[in-house]
Amino acid sequence: MKVNKLWAALLATTFGLAATVTPMVVEAQAKKKAAAAPAMTGPAVTKKPIALDPASIKWGMTTKQVGEAIDKQLDEEYKPLYQKVSPGVKMRELDAALLEEKNSFRRSKIEFGKLPVALDSTPLRGEYSYLNKEWILTLSRKDKPTRHFFFIQDKLWKIIEEIKLAKGGPLGTNFQESAVKLSTQYGTPGRIIPPNPDLGWFATVIDWKDATTHVRLIERGETAIAIAYEDNATLQNIESLRPNKPKQEDAIDPAVAAAIRGPDPDPTPPPPADNKKKK
Structure with a gap:
């Protein structure tokens, strides 16, 4: 997706231009505005x-506190289901289903320790680091967006929602529609960050922030998006919170480097030859 067209779409909806001008005019206005304004x-x-x-979720919550908040959310969502059944088999089935959802959330914990995890082969790679007291809990439910809760030193600092787009859905049917809807929701067009494989960015991202939270809208193909919410305070200090850095994959093993280099020269050079003839 071209950045100019995406920016034009954001401007059109945010400033009410769509109903009065053609897309080409909107795009031209967007280019003119982008050229006149300083880069974001x-x-x-x-x-x-x-x-x-x-709403009960707050940055800095412990794993236990987040589990309790999710328990209350599930309890509220199950109330209409309980109202439809009478005490008996059906109610016991609901009890079991509710308990399983709560326990499943707690069992989903994945720690990023010494061993690599399966998430490394998903788009979530890069959202966490190893050996820095980080872990993740995932709430995966039928017909609901999957939500990942990220912790560092047992403090919640990031939530990522994986959302499938659909016609009539709250975020539209494609990435551009999602960007427009969130720009309208937040009252301003977001900053567009195009893909840059050289820096490890393989998807278009649009972001916003308020006093406490940073939001990233992430392209996930043609029919899906992800929305990442991050604690501003943790984000500003993330480098110091991650003292253990990943090894460079293309780095040469020290033993291999030594073999290639060959043996070290003798540190004690031989004495200079005596060229004087013996008498």
Whole structure:
């Protein structure tokens, strides 16, 4: 997707231009505005606060506290189901299903320790680091977006929602529609970050921030997106919170490097030859 067209779409909806001008005119106006304005050096600042779901979730919560918040959310979502059944077999089935969802969330914990994990082969790679007291919990439910809760030193600092797009859905049918809807929701067009494989960025990202939270809308192909919510305070200190850095995959093993280099020269050079003839 071309950045100019995406930016034009954001401007059109945010400033109410779509109904009065053609897409070509909107794109031209967007190019003119982009040329006249200084480049955005950081995330767009929202005019409306960024909300987390559920509202009881707060940055810095422990794993236990997040588990309790999810328990309460599930209890609320199951209430309408309980109202439809009478005590008996059906209610016991609901009890078992609710308990299994709560336990499944806790069992989903994956720690990023010494051993690599299966998530390394997913788009989530790069959202965590190893050997820095990090782990993840995942809430995966039928017909609901999958939500990943990231912790560092047992403090919640990031949530990523994996969302399938669909006609009539709250975020539209494609990435551009999702970008427009979030720009409208936050009251301003987001900053567009195009892919850059040289830096390890393989998807288009649009981001915003408010006083406490940074949001990234991430392209996940033609029919899916991800929305990442991050704690600003943790994000600013993430380098110091990750003292253990990953090894460079293309680095040469020290033993191999020594073999290639060959034996070290004798540190004690021989004395200079005596060229004087013996008498």
